[in-house]
Amino acid sequence: MRFSLWEFHPVVGGKKPQSQTWGHAMAVKTSIEVDNYIVDVNTFNMRPQAERVDALAQKQAFLRPRDLKALSIPHSHLWHLARTGQLERVGRGLYRAPARDISEYETIHEVFKRVPQAVLCLSSALRFHELTTENPSEVWIALKRGAWTPKFEYPPLRVAHFSEAPFAFGIEDHPTAGGNIRVYSPAKTVADCFKFRTRVGMETALAALRGCLAEKRASVDEIWRAAQVCRVANIIRPYMEALV
Numbered sequence: 001m002r003f004s005l006w007e008f009h010p011v012v013g014g015k016k017p018q019s020q021t022w023g024h025a026m027a028v029k030t031s032i033e034v035d036n037y038i039v040d041v042n043t044f045n046m047r048p049q050a051e052r053v054d055a056l057a058q059k060q061a062f063l064r065p066r067d068l069k070a071l072s073i074p075h076s077h078l079w080h081l082a083r084t085g086q087l088e089r090v091g092r093g094l095y096r097a098p099a100r101d102i103s104e105y106e107t108i109h110e111v112f113k114r115v116p117q118a119v120l121c122l123s124s125a126l127r128f129h130e131l132t133t134e135n136p137s138e139v140w141i142a143l144k145r146g147a148w149t150p151k152f153e154y155p156p157l158r159v160a161h162f163s164e165a166p167f168a169f170g171i172e173d174h175p176t177a178g179g180n181i182r183v184y185s186p187a188k189t190v191a192d193c194f195k196f197r198t199r200v201g202m203e204t205a206l207a208a209l210r211g212c213l214a215e216k217r218a219s220v221d222e223i224w225r226a227a228q229v230c231r232v233a234n235i236i237r238p239y240m241e242a243l244v
Contacts, residue, residue: 049073053081062096062110091154104135107155109178111139115150118143119171120183121160122192122200128174129186131211132204142167142184142192160196169229187218191226194236206239213243220244 052071065078078095081087087095094110104127112118118141125140126132138156143149145161170188174181184192190212193205212218220240227233 187222
C-alpha cells in the first residue's frame with residue numbers, strides 16, 4: 001500500500017488556521033492505494049462500513065483483512081459480512097462479493113501474489129495460449145524442484161516441480177490489466193504435457209501438439225528444442241513425424 005495523493009494544510013501552534021497562506025505545512029492523507037486501486041479516504045469515511053467494504057469489493061477481485069486496515073475498519077467486519085451473506089468467504093482470510101464475476105486472469109493474479117516465483121504451466125498454459133477449449137478447475141503452476149509447495153483453499157492449485165534447466169526454459173511474460181503473467185511458451189507447454197503425460201493425459205498432450213502445429217503457434221524446431229530440454233525427445237519424435 002502506498003499513499004498516492006497528498007493535501008497540504010498549514011499548522012500554527014499545533015492548530016490548523018483558517019488561512020492556508022502561511023505557517024508550517026502538514027501532509028494529510030486524502031487517498032490510498034489498495035491492490036492498485038485508488039481509494040479516496042474522505043469519501044469512504046462518510047459511508048457506513050458495509051457500503052465502504054462493498055464498494056471496495058466491487059473494484060477488486062478479492063478482499064483481505066489488510067485491505068480493511070487501510071480503511072480503518074476492523075478485520076472482524078469481513079467475518080460479519082460473510083455471515084450475513086454480503087460477502088463470500090472463498091479461503092482463509094480471503095473474501096469476494098457474491099455477485100461479482102471473477103475473471104480467469106484475476107484468479108491467476110491472485111496465485112502470483114501468493115507465489116510470485118511460479119510459472120503458469122500444463123493445462124493452465126494450454127488454456128492461456130488457447131490451445132484447448134477446456135477450462136481447468138485448478139490453476140497449474142510450475143516451481144523449482146525442492147521449492148516449498150503452497151497450499152491454500154482458494155484458488156485451487158496443481159503444482160508441478162521442475163529441475164533447474166526445464167524450469168527456466170521457455171518462460172514468457174504477458175502483460176495484462178492486473179499485471180504480468182509468467183507462462184511457458186506454446187512449444188515448452190507441449191513438451192511439458194508429454195513430460196507430465198501421466199498427470200494431464202496422453203490425449204491432452206497429443207491434442208496440444210496437433211493444435212500447436214496446425215495453428216502455427218510454434219515451429220517444429222521450437223517444439224523439438226523444448227522436448228530435448230524436457231528430455232522427452234524420444235517420446236515425442238514418432239508423433240511429430242506422423243504430423244509433419
